Amino acid sequence: MRLDVVTIFPEYLEPLNVSLVGKARTRGQLDVHVHDLRDWTYDRHNTVDDTPYGGGPGMVMKTEPWGEALDSALADGYESGARGPVMVVPTPSGRPFTQELAVELSERPWLIFTPARYEGIDRRVMDEYATRMPVYEVSIGDYVLAGGEAAVLVVTEAVARLLPGVLGNAESHRDDSFAPGEMANLLEGPVYTKPPQWRGRDIPDVLLSGHHGKIARWRRDEAFRRTARNRPDLIERCEASAFDKKDREI
Numbered sequence: 001m002r003l004d005v006v007t008i009f010p011e012y013l014e015p016l017n018v019s020l021v022g023k024a025r026t027r028g029q030l031d032v033h034v035h036d037l038r039d040w041t042y043d044r045h046n047t048v049d050d051t052p053y054g055g056g057p058g059m060v061m062k063t064e065p066w067g068e069a070l071d072s073a074l075a076d077g078y079e080s081g082a083r084g085p086v087m088v089v090p091t092p093s094g095r096p097f098t099q100e101l102a103v104e105l106s107e108r109p110w111l112i113f114t115p116a117r118y119e120g121i122d123r124r125v126m127d128e129y130a131t132r133m134p135v136y137e138v139s140i141g142d143y144v145l146a147g148g149e150a151a152v153l154v155v156t157e158a159v160a161r162l163l164p165g166v167l168g169n170a171e172s173h174r175d176d177s178f179a180p181g182e183m184a185n186l187l188e189g190p191v192y193t194k195p196p197q198w199r200g201r202d203i204p205d206v207l208l209s210g211h212h213g214k215i216a217r218w219r220r221d222e223a224f225r226r227t228a229r230n231r232p233d234l235i236e237r238c239e240a241s242a243f244d245k246k247d248r249e250i
């Protein structure tokens with residue numbers, strides 16, 4: 001998978017050099033290119049923004065630098081053999097970024113991220129590129145950030161961990177809270193490791209029992225309890241079979 005990121009803060013994307021994403025890059029599973037939008041400005045102040053037509057607060061990011069930067073990233077990608085680009089636009093007004101969308105994006109060969117600042121990018125930029133590729137406007141949550149770079153880090157990590165061979169234990173993402181299956185839509189329950197006692201606190205006996213059936217049921221029960229407490233909105237989405245009534249009475 002190729003990723004291109006166009007930003008006025010390339011240093012914000014340094015975390016893409018470490019941990020899971022960094023290792024995927026080193027192994028050649030991810031080809032990441034970060035572009036500084038200001039490289040496509042030609043005035044003394046490297047201007048990327050201007051006042052909004054129709055008035056209103058803040059500034060809007062100008063079309064010209066974005067157009068030149070995106071055309072350059074596309075040319076470079078095509079030159080390197082990449083195909084099937086998709087534009088991912090972080091925005092507070094985007095569709096919620098979910099595990100389902102992460103899976104959808106992980107199946108694409110090339111993502112082009114356009115994290116903006118100020119009040120966002122002149123709409124004509126997305127309209128222009130929507131004639132050439134799918135454009136996903138996404139929001140990573142119901143809170144207000146100062147720009148889209150943090151969202152690029154979030155989306156990239158969620159997508160990269162789904163790429164074949166990136167996660168050490170192939171089972172890991174299969175048990176994700178939001179992955180399909182019996183535990184679908186349930187939050188993870190508590191996890192424990194050695195030592196067996198710590199500050200007077202023991203490990204739940206069932207986890208030491210070696211009884212895989214009881215352990216699986218305990219984990220499902222705990223997941224249900226945590227979901228009911230922290231995300232009651234997910235409970236009705238759980239398949240009835242995942243936690244039927246007789247289990248609740250344990």
Ligand SMILES: N#Cc1c(-c2ccc3ccn(Cc4ccc(CN5CCOCC5)cc4)c3c2)n[nH]c1N
Binds near residue numbers: 120139141144146148
């Ligand atoms: N993903 C994601 C995000 C973002 C995000 C993503 C990208 C950009 C680019 C600029 N910003 C700042 C910004 C904040 C608020 C507003 C709305 N304005 C309406 C008029 O009154 C002032 C406020 C616009 C721009 C961004 C924020 N925030 N939260 C998420 N989950």
